Amino acid sequence: MKQSLAIIITLMLLAGVSTAQAYDIVVVKNGDEMPMAQVVRAFGDKLVHLLPARGVKSIEPHRFREIDIRRNPIKSAVEQEILASRPDLILTLGRNALLAVRDISEIPIIYLLVVAPEIIIENRDNITGVNLEIPVKLQFDELTRLLPRVRRIGVIYNTGHSAMEIQEARQARADLQFVALHAKSAREVPASLEELRGRVDLIWLLPDIIVTNPQILESYFLFSFENRVPVLAFSEKYLKSGAALVVTFDMAAMGEQAAVMAARILLGSPVSGVPPADITRVKTIVNPTVARKLQLVIPEDASP
Amino acid sequence: MNRWRPFHRIRESFVAKISLTLVAVVVVLAVLFDLMLIRLQQRAYEQENIKHGLALVRLLAQSVRIAVFSENNQDFIMPVNSILSHEDVVEADIFNHEGAMLFSRKKQENSLSQILDNPEHLATIFKNIKESGEMHWQTPNSFIFWWPVYFNTATGSDESLFFETEVEPAAEELIGYAALVISKQSFTEGIRHILVNTGVIVVCFLAAGLAMSFVVVRHMTRPLSNILKKVRENTGGALVRDDLSLLSETYGGMLRELEQSFETIKELKDGLEVKVVERTRELSDRQIQLETANLKLSETLAKLQEAQQQLIQSEKMAAMGQMVAGVAHEINNSVNFISGALPSVKRLLGDLKELLASYEELEGMPNGDERRGNIAAIHELKNDIEFAGIFATFEQLLANIEEGTTRTTRIIKDLKIFTRQGAEKFKEADIHSIIESSVPFIDSRQMKGVEIRKQFGDIEPVTCLAGRISQVFLNIMQNAVQAMNGKGVLTISTWQENGQVHVRFADTGCGIDKDLINRIFDPFFTTKEVGKGSGLGLGISYDIIKQHSGRINVESKVGEGTVFEVILPVSPPIFPMKMD
Structure with a gap:
């Protein structure tokens, strides 16, 4: 029982x-x-x-x-x-x-x-x-960690597509100087890059289909190599094109x-x-070849 | 005049003409080859230059596409300068798709633009480039190359910014044109090098070719030169004519002679046909005559054969006569034993009958003198008839009779052997027995002073026709005895060697003359007196031995004797047919 x-x-x-x-x-x-x-x-x-x-x-x-x-x-x-x-x-x-x-x-x-x-x-x-957006603050926090000397950020944007990111960046990192040039089309990108010559420590590549047109992308990297200015990109796919470092999704x-x-x-x-x-959470990747060619100094303790 | 003699000689010499022609051909070919080679090399070099120029202008168009897209002059400088650094590039111009010049640079700034010298022409150029994709032409001093500048302006999706996505290849948009002017200075220099190098090569080839031609012509025309030399010699050598005329005349002469020869041959041929007909008729006549003669010869041959048969028959008869004589002699001797004994036997038998009658008379007489007288008479009779030796005499006489009977029986037996030839077949026979049985048939009248010595060896029986072989042996022995003329030694020896039995008959007779020894086996050849020999005996013997696959060897020395050696195989390879 x-x-x-x-x-x-x-x-x-x-x-x-x-x-x-x-x-x-x-x-x-x-x-x-x-x-x-x-x-x-x-x-x-x-x-x-x-x-x-x-x-x-x-x-x-x-x-x-x-x-x-x-x-x-x-x-x-x-x-x-x-x-x-x-x-x-x-x-x-x-x-x-x-x-x-x-x-x-x-x-x-x-x-x-x-x-x-x-x-x-x-x-x-x-x-x-x-x-599918990388928070701007996370992106620049990583940048500062890896390249602490970078202060002047050059960026080409299109008002209709990526003005918000510029605004967010300025708000999130007031300690950095953003030199942002508006481009109405991809045709204006090379000229805008010419304007950035000597004025910036880094080119920030935006996920903007107007100014980051795959066909005009070469201009950014050509500018990067000629002026020894690294490009900060948002996807791993740009590493092989010539980006020095990428802060992207995990x-x-x-x-x-x-x-x-x-x-x-x-x-x-x-x-x-x-x-x-x-x-x-983001993932940071450095292109060691480009970094070496551009003579970027990355602190050892900051290696990703 | 003599000064021009070498030129005349060249004009007359066929070899010189060939040599000069060959040289001319080689020179012309070399020049043509040179020109063709230069043209080909020039064309290949030109094509190479055009390819090079097109590659450069294409490179330029690729390098400036972003600059053309953005129409940013600064971006033109580096790629254009890079192209202008090339040695022969003298000018580079970039246009947008509407034909407006975006950038232009010349190596010598003060020089005139070769592209812009005819602005109206540009519209046509752009149109052609759009259609064909490229363009190039030449001026006296330069090559001008054009290449369209394309740019892929298609925008991908937002996702394509982040990830490697499969994007359909977008059509490229024509956004401008690149033009390049390349000086012909290096090209002209290269062409000059080609001309010089090719010229040197051709001259070398020409020199080698001429030398080779000379050697080859000289070598190949040597037989012709020899012919010409001989022709000149045959024609007297005094005439100075050129080689071709000489050859032509010689050939013409030969041709004429040949024609004449053909004419002669034709005539001969016509005559020959007549002769052949005549000769054929003659031959037919001869053939008829021959056939007639042949017929007569056949008849004669038949008669001869008939005569030969008769002679053979005569020989047989003669042989038989000899044999019969021998047999008769032997039988006579044998019968003499019997007939010599018979009178004595009859006489002794009478004596015995008389003695027995005396004893019967004595049995019936009483004892007395008469009886004693009869007994003395019986004793006297016994003495008269030499009763004591009468039985010994009887026995001697019966022995004689027996000897005569035995001899007669043996003769008959041998005779039977000798005479059964016709039905004889090949079978094994003892050669010694054949010899023994043949000896008695030798004519005994010629045997009185002849000694026969037998030296028989160890031999195997021979497969043969025993009667025929006996006939051969008898013939040889008979000849030997005749040759010895009743006095001498006939040695018969036998032995065996390599499966063959040798029977050797050596006499000590008169021998055979050296000139005749080769003819002794010929039919009808004889050295005997007419009527004593047919000349067929040895011929028949030869045939018999050949029939047994054997042979007969003869050696003879005049005055010393003759040796006949009969050699018979123990087993003839093939049994011959029975002989008649």
């Missing part, structure tokens, strides 16, 4: 334990480029860590299903495929992936690797994510950040309660 009572009590206790289950997550991506895989891997690892599958479904891990919109570019087909499987969450990677699923309102969506997502999201309340950190947001949503928080966030 005592044994039967103990079993009943144990079962009642087990019934009271949280019954977190394995979740179906659809990853919508645009191609198989390396950073995407890195982000998805970090997201998955973190999510499993945050939401370990347990309870009656503990034998099943979270299910990740990938949809590549480059292979299936028809938006309605992608939507139908996702709605048919009724996943618990949609993770989008890149602007096109977000555009492909933004009209699905029944399922929470977390975006990653999207520049200016607000234009796409508009007023939808089931979408949140990590903004892909794994972005994935983990998105996983935290996803966990909150999957555990019941409304999407509106999990607002879009800026990245919290």
Whole structure:
């Protein structure tokens, strides 16, 4: 009789334990480029860590299903495929992936690797994510740590695209002198660079499609090499072109950040309660060849 | 006049003409080759220069594309100066896509622009460059090259700023033109080098070619020169004519002679045909005559063969006569034993009959004197008939009779062997027995003073026709005995060597003359008196031995004797057919 009572009590206790289950997550991506895989891997690892599958479904891990919109570019087909499987969450990677699923309102969506997502999201309340913007303060804090002598920052910007960054930079680092020249088009970049000759210690490359046009990019690096002025860029891709150092996203950190947001949503928080966030961690990379050629002095204790 | 003699000689010499022609051809070819080589090298060098110029202007267009895009003069300086630092580049000009000059620089600032000398021409140039992509031409002093300046102005997505994205290649936009003027100074210098080098090479080639030509012509025309020399000698050598005329005349003469020869041959041929017909007819006549003669000869041959058969028959008969004589003599001797004994036997038998009759008469008489008288008469009779030796005499007489009978039996036996030739077949036979059985048939009348010595060796039986072989041996022995003329020694010896049995008959007769010894086996050849020999005996013997795959050797010395050696294989390779 005592044994039967103990079993009943144990079962009642087990019934009271949280019954977190394995979740179906659809990853919508645009191609198989390396950073995407890195982000998805970090997201998955973190999510499993945050939401370990347990309870009656503990034998099943979270299910990740990938949809590549480059292979299936028809938006309605992608939507139908996702709605048919009724996943618990949609993770989008890149602007096109977000555009492909933004009209699905029944399922929470977390975006990653999207520049200016607000234009796409508009007023939808089931979408949140990590903004692809490097906080200016973090960027210049890293710069100062590596190149403490740099004071005069030359930057060419377009008023319509990147005036905000100039303003943020001046506010965040009042100790630095920003020589900012407006360029209406890429044609004006070489002339603007000529104006910067002898006036700056570093060229700050902005993520501005007007003034950082890939075809005019050569001008920046030519200027850099001719005047021994390093270029601070925002993506690893510019290292091989000639940037001296890069302060950029930490892909794994972005994935983990998105996983935290996803966990909150999957555990019941409304999407509106999990607002879009800026990245919290950056990665700094120095091009040693360029640094050596430009005779940059980087303190040993400041090496990334 | 003599001063021009060498030139006349050259004009007359065929070899000199060939040499001069060859030299002229070589020179012309060398010049043409030189010109062609120079032209080819010039063209290749020009193409190389054009390629080089195009590469430079393309490099310039690539270097200034950002400067053209931004139309920033400062950005032109470095790439243009870099191109102008090249030795032969004298001017570089950059235009925007509308044809407006953006930048121009010349190596010598004061010199006139070779590109801008004809502004109206620029519009055509730009149009052509748009269509073909490049352009170049030459002036007397320079090469001018053009290349379009393209720029990819397509903007990527915002994401492409951050990541390596696959972007569709955008169409390039024509934003300007680059022009380059390259002096021809180095080019002209290079061409001059080519001319000089090629000229030197061709002169060397020409010199070597002429030397080789001279040697080759001299070597190859040597037979011709020899012919010409001989022709000149044959024509007297006094005539001074050029080689070709000489050859032409000689050839013409030879041709005429040849034609005459052909005419002669034709005539001869016509005559020959007539002669052939006549000769054919003659031959036909001769053939008929020959056939007639042949027919006669055949008839004669038939008669001869018939005569030969008769002679053979005669020889057989003669041989048989000799044999019969011998046999008769032997039988007579044997019978003499019997016939000589028979009278004595009859006489002794009478004596015995008389003695027995006396004893019968005595049996019936009483004892008394008469009886005693008869007994004394019987004793007297015994003494008369030599009763004591009568039985010994009987035995002697019976022995004689037996000897005569034995001899007769042996003769008959040998005769049977000798006469069974016709049905004879090849079989193994003892040569010694054949010799022994042949000896008795030698004519005994000539054997009185002849001694036969037998030196028989150890030999195997020979497969043969024993009767035929016996005939051969008898013939040889008979000849030997005749040659010894009743006195001498006939030595018969045998031995075996290498599967062959040798039978040697050596007599001590008169021998055979050296000139005749080669003819002794010829049919009808004989040295005997007419009627004593047919001349076929040794011929038949030769055939018989050949029939046994054997041979007969003869050695003879006049006055010393003759040796016949019959050699027979123990086993003839193929048994010959039975002989008739």
